[in-house]
Amino acid sequence: MNDVLNLVQGLRDLPALTAEDVGPVLERQGWEPMRRVPPPPVPRAWSRGGLRLGIQDRLPQPRVEITLWLRDYDEEAAADAEDFDYVEGLWAEAETAGRALAEQMAASGHATSLTGAELDEKEAEEFFWHTAWTSAPRRLVLGAKQDDTDLPVRVVAIIS
Numbered sequence: 001m002n003d004v005l006n007l008v009q010g011l012r013d014l015p016a017l018t019a020e021d022v023g024p025v026l027e028r029q030g031w032e033p034m035r036r037v038p039p040p041p042v043p044r045a046w047s048r049g050g051l052r053l054g055i056q057d058r059l060p061q062p063r064v065e066i067t068l069w070l071r072d073y074d075e076e077a078a079a080d081a082e083d084f085d086y087v088e089g090l091w092a093e094a095e096t097a098g099r100a101l102a103e104q105m106a107a108s109g110h111a112t113s114l115t116g117a118e119l120d121e122k123e124a125e126e127f128f129w130h131t132a133w134t135s136a137p138r139r140l141v142l143g144a145k146q147d148d149t150d151l152p153v154r155v156v157a158i159i160s
Contacts, residue, residue: 001101003029003051004066004157005110008135011159017062019044019055026053061160069097069155073146087146090153094144095129098155102131102142114140 010025011017019042023033026046031053033043046053052067071090078086105111114133119141124130130143141158 001105001108002110003048004068004140004159005105005108005114007064007066008138008140008159009110009113011064012135012138016057017055017064017160018057022055022057022064063158063160066157066159067154068101068142068157069094070152071154072152073150075150087149087153091128091144091146094146094153094155098129098131098142098144101155105142 006029007025010029011022014021014025023043029048031046031048034045034047034052036043036045044055044057046055054065056063056065071093073090074086081089105114113135115135117132117134117139119130119132123141127141127143127145130141132139132141134140139160141160142155143158144153144155146153
């Protein structure tokens with residue numbers, strides 16, 4: 001979680017979260033661009049120590065999303081079990097992982113710069129579990145989500 005909190009601090013003074021502005025901060029903090037074919041003019045996918053990061057600067061509100069925990073959706077396991085029971089198990093596992101990461105964050109020395117925050121109803125719809133903080137001018141959301149029924153379940157940190 002220190003990587004996430006360090007990144008929140010590193011992005012604090014940027015006027016916008018564009019790939020052009022975020023990239024140099026990521027490089028200074030030891031992140032590496034992920035390989036793409038053909039390579040993009042400006043990298044939007046990065047990795048560091050097993051973490052994956054995406055710069056989503058084409059959204060109405062640009063953001064940086066870091067995948068902290070991931071479980072693939074296993075069609076065979078879902079078929080063996082009642083599908084919804086399988087998905088509920090993944091969701092429960094993700095929520096437990098998210099809460100543990102939130103506790104790690106709260107226990108870290110960097111957390112003193114964070115203030116609790118709320119998401120509006122539309123923002124919260126993206127997650128089945130979440131918590132949020134602000135570190136002016138940035139907001140940090142830690143949430144568990146599944147973007148579609150056959151996609152991985154993830155715990156992500158979103159900096160906006």
